[in-house]
């Protein structure tokens with residue numbers, strides 16, 4: 361009989377989260393994320409999934425972010441018809457995000473075709489609809505059978521709305537082991553969300569390591585730093601372009617701005633959310649107040665919303681988005697978060713040559729992305745194929761991350777050291793992953809592995 365796991369993505373990388381469990385011949389996939397990064401490489405990896413979809417029995421999805429969910433419709437297109445378990449909020453959010461992903465791929469294909477390049481979207485809206493029919497929402501703490509021999513429980517990961525840590529009881533030929541997967545692990549005190557729950561004792565642990573070599577400033581310090589940046593930029597007279605992921609970061613930034621304005625720390629200012637996806641996602645988030653932390657619930661009870669307050673405007677149509685070219689002050693929050701696509705690029709094109717404007721990055725910028733290039737101080741960058749001199753300011757705020765830093769993650773996991781037989785460190789670029797593995801060993805974890813792509817490990 362067999363009991364093991366194969367790491368099919370996010371192995372010494374941060375995107376394409378996919379881990380395949382084999383329990384007595386039954387196959388369960390943890391996450392089915394899209395690989396993001398340089399287009400050609402990413403396309404190839406997203407097209408040819410490294411597993412046989414028809415031999416897969418079920419999927420457990422940790423959360424809705426595309427690097428965890430974005431290849432589910434590809435899996436379905438290639439013949440997977442089994443259940444996809446996730447929390448109800450994740451199901452709602454995934455429906456919105458996957459539909460958007462299909463739309464972006466169709467747009468890219470049309471755009472590239474005009475330039476004589478071939479690009480076949482990895483799935484279309486029909487595949488997304490079929491995927492949504494296979495979603496099986498399960499509440500936090502409700503234990504359920506994934507397949508015979510695999511029982512699961514989802515715990516709040518405190519990373520984005522609906523995010524889960526997955527605890528699995530595996531049984532094969534009379535042998536029982538317990539495995540936990542952190543998914544993306546959040547932070548204590550993150551706006552809007554509840555704190556991550558503590559994992560129970562387990563035999564095996566798969567942990568993320570996005571910031572395995574970094575320590576974030578505290579949230580209070582970050583709020584203060586955000587206020588200073590905004591104050592300075594208001595004095596400078598330019599506008600602030602803030603690229604943000606539609607899910608998570610956009611809502612956190614709004615929450616921060618709402619708090620700073622109501623505390624009188626920054627003056628009221630105009631804020632545009634220019635991303636149809638961000639508007640829709642925020643709508644979904646607002647429909648799940650039961651998942652909010654006490655502070656946000658109290659705010660709502662007092663009749664204030666961190667998503668709708670004076671000065672905030674959700675831009676819907678393209679005309680209004682274009683009209684933002686005239687805007688010379690205030691904040692434009694737009695997607696995509698790493699400046700790889702979306703309306704944010706049009707706004708960047710307008711701002712990049714203006715020394716008074718500021719691009720304020722508040723999230724992780726993967727290698728190879730335009731966001732990373734701006735942060736790395738490139739003198740020229742390409743936007744829609746055109747070369748532009750970088751004249752605007754580029755500033756970075758670290759502390760808004762929804763991922764635990766190395767210290768927070770270690771604190772969240774340390775109590776497991778005595779029981780865990782083997783830890784697998786995933787979802788981090790090579791250096792952070794290796795550094796975090798060292799820290800786990802220092803904290804008393806016995807066997808720690810940073811798996812490579814397609815590595816198989818017997819449990």
Ligand SMILES: [Zn+2]
Nearest residue numbers: 423425519544
């Ligand atoms: Zn995530």
